[in-house]
Amino acid sequence: MPEQRIVLRNCGVIDPKDISTYLSQGGFKALEKALGELAPEQVIEEIKKSGLLGRGGAGFPTGLKWQFASEASGEEKYVICNADEGEVGTFKDRYILERDPFSLIEAMAIAGYAIGANKGYIYLRAEYHHLLGLLEGAIVQCEGKGFLAKQGNFKFDIEIREGAGAYVCGEETALMDSIEGKRGEARYKPPFPPSQGLWQKPTIINNVETLMNIPPIILKGSDWFNRIGTERSKGTKVFSVSGDVRAPGTYELVMGSSLKELVEDLALAEKVKMVQVGGASGRVIPYHLIDTPLAFEGVLGAGAIIVFNESRDVIDIVRRTMEFFAEESCGKCTPCREGTQVMLEILTRFCHGQGLKQDIENLESLANVMMLTSLCGLGQAAPNSVVDTLAHYRSAYESRVQG
Amino acid sequence: MNDAPRGIEVMHKGEGSLLTLLKEAQRRHGYLPEEVVSELAESLDIPVGEVYGVASFYSLLSTKPLGKNVIRICKCVPCYLKNSQAILETVEGELGIKPGETTKDGKCSLQLTNCIGACDRAPAMTINHKLYVDLTPRKVIKILKRL
Ligand SMILES: Cc1cc2nc3c(=O)[nH]c(=O)nc-3n(C[C@H](O)[C@H](O)[C@H](O)COP(=O)(O)O)c2cc1C
Ligand code: SF4
Ligand code: FES
Numbered sequence: 001m002p003e004q005r006i007v008l009r010n011c012g013v014i015d016p017k018d019i020s021t022y023l024s025q026g027g028f029k030a031l032e033k034a035l036g037e038l039a040p041e042q043v044i045e046e047i048k049k050s051g052l053l054g055r056g057g058a059g060f061p062t063g064l065k066w067q068f069a070s071e072a073s074g075e076e077k078y079v080i081c082n083a084d085e086g087e088v089g090t091f092k093d094r095y096i097l098e099r100d101p102f103s104l105i106e107a108m109a110i111a112g113y114a115i116g117a118n119k120g121y122i123y124l125r126a127e128y129h130h131l132l133g134l135l136e137g138a139i140v141q142c143e144g145k146g147f148l149a150k151q152g153n154f155k156f157d158i159e160i161r162e163g164a165g166a167y168v169c170g171e172e173t174a175l176m177d178s179i180e181g182k183r184g185e186a187r188y189k190p191p192f193p194p195s196q197g198l199w200q201k202p203t204i205i206n207n208v209e210t211l212m213n214i215p216p217i218i219l220k221g222s223d224w225f226n227r228i229g230t231e232r233s234k235g236t237k238v239f240s241v242s243g244d245v246r247a248p249g250t251y252e253l254v255m256g257s258s259l260k261e262l263v264e265d266l267a268l269a270e271k272v273k274m275v276q277v278g279g280a281s282g283r284v285i286p287y288h289l290i291d292t293p294l295a296f297e298g299v300l301g302a303g304a305i306i307v308f309n310e311s312r313d314v315i316d317i318v319r320r321t322m323e324f325f326a327e328e329s330c331g332k333c334t335p336c337r338e339g340t341q342v343m344l345e346i347l348t349r350f351c352h353g354q355g356l357k358q359d360i361e362n363l364e365s366l367a368n369v370m371m372l373t374s375l376c377g378l379g380q381a382a383p384n385s386v387v388d389t390l391a392h393y394r395s396a397y398e399s400r401v402q403g
Numbered sequence: 404m405n406d407a408p409r410g411i412e413v414m415h416k417g418e419g420s421l422l423t424l425l426k427e428a429q430r431r432h433g434y435l436p437e438e439v440v441s442e443l444a445e446s447l448d449i450p451v452g453e454v455y456g457v458a459s460f461y462s463l464l465s466t467k468p469l470g471k472n473v474i475r476i477c478k479c480v481p482c483y484l485k486n487s488q489a490i491l492e493t494v495e496g497e498l499g500i501k502p503g504e505t506t507k508d509g510k511c512s513l514q515l516t517n518c519i520g521a522c523d524r525a526p527a528m529t530i531n532h533k534l535y536v537d538l539t540p541r542k543v544i545k546i547l548k549r550l
Contacts, residue, residue, distance in 0.1 A: 164461030181420020183460040242481040242522035
């Protein structure tokens with residue numbers, strides 16, 4: 001299946017510092033259409049019919065999320081763009097923000113109109129501070145042209161909030177706590193953000209890439225979008241490819257394309273041993289499954305693709321992956337706080353060839369507990385690489401058990 | 404249930420959150436000295452522990468003095484595959500410090516960081532807010548000389 005540019009349509013085409021280049025590509029025509037021709041409910045209906053699923057990892061239906069927030073009672077509502085992008089191996093949101101900040105702003109304004117919010121936040125990870133000036137400049141230009149100014153009931157104001165270095169703040173409720181100025185710890189759900197989010201007000205939070213799909217869907221219609229992709233996964237997906245490849249970078253493919261096509265044909269990988277799809281919290285795909293489709297019904301995550309060649313040691317990689325989680329666990333719940341530490345200790349033993357007989361079993365039962373009882377997605381996904389490599393590379397573990 | 408301290412609640416309509424204030428304080432002082440933390444707690448009418456709780460949560464906030472240049476080398480898997488270890492060893496050798504330490508003259512602090520979103524151009528590091536990519540030991544030595 002081919003590469004197709006929907007999300008990245010303007011990347012490399014417009015000048016991200018100059019709104020006139022955006023306008024000459026049809027910029028703000030979608031907002032104009034929404035405000036002029038569609039009632040807020042009709043905007044939501046279009047997004048629902050398009051089949052767009054969230055690109056931040058969880059794949060929740062975007063239109064449905066918006067509907068919940070629009071139906072929630074309350075005068076004050078918020079739109080948040082999740083630009084925290086902390087997953088290991090992910091940089092596609094950075095790529096988008098660097099090259100097309102205007103589409104994101106237009107999309108947030110459409111979201112605001114749809115749910116009845118007049119305030120939006122972009123939560124930008126602190127490590128992307130180098131993009132702050134560009135984003136602020138883009139917002140100022142959009143305001144200057146009057147696109148966010150009052151038109152009927154619509155008016156939209158966008159503020160950028162920077163993080164301060166914490167992976168878990170990408171989790172939606174932790175992110176809201178962080179905007180509120182607190183420690184970014186995941187909240188117990190329910191209530192869900194569309195009914196009680198930021199400052200307890202109805203809030204939608206969407207990934208950068210999810211939002212980038214909104215203007216084209218409004219302009220070209222849900223039928224157009226619905227025809228692209230697979231049964232369950234509509235549209236395209238943007239991938240961040242890194243690791244043992246000759247052409248690392250950002251690629252946009254139609255949903256359902258094979259992992260093989262991306263890794264070997266586009267990113268030029270050779271002698272592939274395995275691929276981690278979805279970053280540290282993603283799945284490990286061994287080479288014999290390289291034809292797996294990249295879609296919600298196959299593997300996807302947030303689109304981080306880390307490629308490993310035959311020279312790499314599976315357990316070394318898994319140990320480093322677990323080290324990430326042990327450091328980034330916010331510590332609020334026990335299965336994750338303790339589980340990641342214990343797993344790290346066990347994996348370190350295996351790295352030194354000193355695994356104990358019961359370690360493999362312990363890893364498996366611990367993984368189960370963490371997946372079932374962790375409060376948020378961090379702890380639930382932390383054991384993924386352990387589980388997958390125990391399934392596909394069990395002998396690598398067994399050969400390092402002592403005695 | 405909402406157990407947010409009153410100070411934090413009050414602020415959201417106004418200037419900024421506790422996190423924003425802490426970041427500003429760190430920008431001014433280079434780190435978060437004890438006096439600053441207690442002053443902040445007092446002025447916001449929230450417990451000092453609460454302020455420390457936030458300060459210690461975020462990896463970019465520091466309650467210990469930092470050097471003028473904070474060097475953060477990425478240690479996550481994609482950078483590791485591109486030999487980030489050699490970058491770390493070069494910096495350690497040039498500056499004579501280990502991760503978590505600051506040079507005696509207060510010029511440089513060395514830290515390790517998790518993925519900074521530049522894995523397509525690994526290995527990567529940041530110095531203060533500037534991003535450095537496609538690093539080699541030779542390139543790193545040149546960068547350090549210019550500090
Ligand atoms: C530990 C953790 C980190 C996350 N980090 C991010 C992130 O950096 N960016 C993001 O868009 N979503 C992230 N998510 C997913 C968000 O919680 C949320 O599902 C997403 O922002 C919703 O947007 P979407 O529906 O458009 O995908 C993370 C989730 C977890 C559990
Ligand atoms: S699963 Fe981990 S990161 Fe999530 S709330 Fe529990 S301790 Fe915090
Ligand atoms: S792993 Fe180093 S920048 Fe992503």
